[in-house]
Amino acid sequence: MVKYMLLNCLFLCLLASCGDAQEIVVEPPVLEQNSCPGTITGATPVGENEVLIWSDEFETSGNPCNDNWLYDIGNGSGGWGNNESQYYTRENAIVQDNVLKIKAKKETYRGYSYTSSRMKTQNKFSFTYGRVEVRAKLPSGGGTWPGIWMLGDDITTVGWPGCGEIDIMEHRGNNQGVTSSAIHMAAGYGNTPFVHERDRVSDVSTNFHTYGIDWTKDKIDFTVDGFVHYTYSPANKTNSNWPFNKPQFIILNVAMGGSLGGAIDPAFAESSMEIDYVRVYQ
DSSP states (O other): OOOHHHHHHHHHHHHHOOOOOOOOOOOOOOEEESSSSBEEEEEEOOSSSSSSEEEEEEOBBBBTTTTTEEEEEEOOOTIIIBBBOOEEETTTTTEEEEEEEEOOOOOOOEEEEEEEEEETTTTOOOOOSEEEEEEEEEOOSEEEEEEEEEETTTTTHHHHHTOEEEEEEOOGGTTTEEEEEEEBBBTBOOSSSSEEOOOOOOTTTTEEEEEEEEEEEOEEEEEEEEEEEEOOOOOOTTTTTTOOOOOOOEEEEEEEEEEHSOOOOOOOOEEEEEEEEEEOOO
């Protein structure tokens, strides 16, 4: 999600060190999932983004799997660089009925009027090139700002936007039904020109849709329910416009207000982004 500023990047540096992509373990041909979802045992990528190498299916009720997820806690620097209004906690992310729920709530907590959660695979799992699919139902309400997105592992060394950011899906409750995808890097960031909004869809907060990317060395296709709605593919790739040849990690969150979320409806009480699964193929 937009828009990490330098101070926020320094804050992240204090939280975690640079993560490396997990090693793919080659086992006998029968594929099994670890007891805690994550890297798929026996998965051998063939470079076509069709082999499932990592997933979280959220099949165990309670806290999300610690082997897969870390959390950003608090309000960051300058509202995570976006003037966001929520305080992030671990407790606002919970698995119920085989679905991850990231809950944004109106409540007073540590001096803030809203709470939510932001979870990430940083230092747990990252990858270079692949197909990502996240089946999700989005929150509703003015001021909600859910995101399914990615950042480069090297954010802790090169900072943002040099690390590169891939926004798989963002949605504004103040523009209900319009989801967008975007790219941020040195060649364009913040109010980036590399963004595409889809036509309004009436049921994004009442039904599940699958948001994803198909990322190769040549391009990034952004998809919804398998249909490509935006492609980023610079003809002449440089460090400025293509930092996307290095590992990235996955982030799931619901912000409140801020530069993209906008004004928060005074009547807002609570809403959740529900996620059925997160899957990565190579």
